[in-house]
Structures are given as structure tokens and as C-alpha cells.
Amino acid sequence: xxxxxxxxxxxxxxxxxxxxxxxxxxxxxxxxxxxxxxxxxxxxxxxxxxxxxxxxxxxxxxxxxxxxxxxxxxxxxxxxxxxxxxxxxxxxxxxxxxxxxxxxxxxxxxxxxxxxxxxxxxxxxxxx
Numbered sequence: 319x320x321x322x323x324x325x326x327x328x329x330x331x332x333x334x335x336x337x338x339x340x341x342x343x344x345x346x347x348x349x350x351x352x353x354x355x356x357x358x359x360x361x362x363x364x365x366x367x368x369x370x371x372x373x374x375x376x377x378x379x380x381x382x383x384x385x386x387x388x389x390x391x392x393x394x395x396x397x398x399x400x401x402x403x404x405x406x407x408x409x410x411x412x413x414x415x416x417x418x419x420x421x422x423x424x425x426x427x428x429x430x431x432x433x434x435x436x437x438x439x440x441x442x443x444x445x446x
Contacts, residue, residue: 319427320387326442327381330357334377336437337386340430346373355379369426370419388430390423 334357338348347362357377363369373390 319431320385321431322379322383322385323438324383326384326438328384328438328441329381330355330377330379330384332441333384333386333438334359337375337377337434340433341373344426367426368418368422370416373423373426386434388427390427 334350337359338350341348341359341361344367345364346367347364349360349362351358351360355378357375359375359377361373361375363371363373369390371390373388376385376387376389378385378387
């Protein structure tokens with residue numbers, strides 16, 4: 319999912335720090351890549367998260383006009399499809415793993431957007 323914010327006047331580095339902290343507090347491994355006005359946060363889950371793939375967060379733009387993109391779910395979808403196709407040959411475990419991963423991602427993404435929106439509203443309302 320991708321969301322664009324306008325007229326917020328938020329330092330993107332502060333926002334990216336919040337994003338990194340959000341995932342670290344939930345025991346994910348986080349790495350950050352920066353180039354010009356773009357940030358790429360790579361979030362690596364542990365087995366306990368039941369998520370079968372890395373999550374990529376992209377933050378692009380300027381303080382008054384920026385987008386945040388949460389990118390994950392393709393690998394989980396492939397596991398579901400592969401497991402469904404191979405159920406008769408023992409692939410049901412792939413199907414179940416994919417379904418669990420999709421559900422865990424859905425819950426995490428919902429929490430991420432909720433917390434991020436609150437943080438952006440708070441930062442936009444505070445004096446610079």
C-alpha cells in the first residue's frame with residue numbers, strides 16, 4: 319500500500335527514524351538505505367513473527383510532499399498458490415505457512431499505518 323501526504327512539513331529523517339523504531343520495538347531486524355530524497359527500510363522478520371518474507375518500506379519526497387510505501391506479501395501469496403497446487407503431494411504445509419504469513423502481514427501493516435498516521439499528525443502539529 320502507498321500513501322501520499324501533502325502540506326505536513328515533516329523532516330523525513332525523523333519519520334524514517336520512527337519507522338525503524340516501530341519495527342525494532344517488535345523485534346524485527348532493520349536496515350536503512352538512503353539516496354538523495356529517498357529512504358528504503360528493509361525489515362527482516364524472525365521465525366516468531368510467522369512472516370515468510372522481508373518487508374520493504376519506501377519513503378520518498380520532500381517534507382511538504384512525501385509518500386510512504388509498505389511493500390510485502392508477494393512471497394506469501396506464492397506460498398499459498400504453490401501449496402494449493404501441491405496439496406496432494408504434501409504441499410499443504412506451504413499453503414498453511416503462506417496463509418499464516420499473509421495474516422501476520424495484514425495485522426502488522428494495519429498497526430503500522432495506524433501508528434504512522436498518528437505520528438505524522440503529531441509531528442505536523444508540533445512547532446518546528
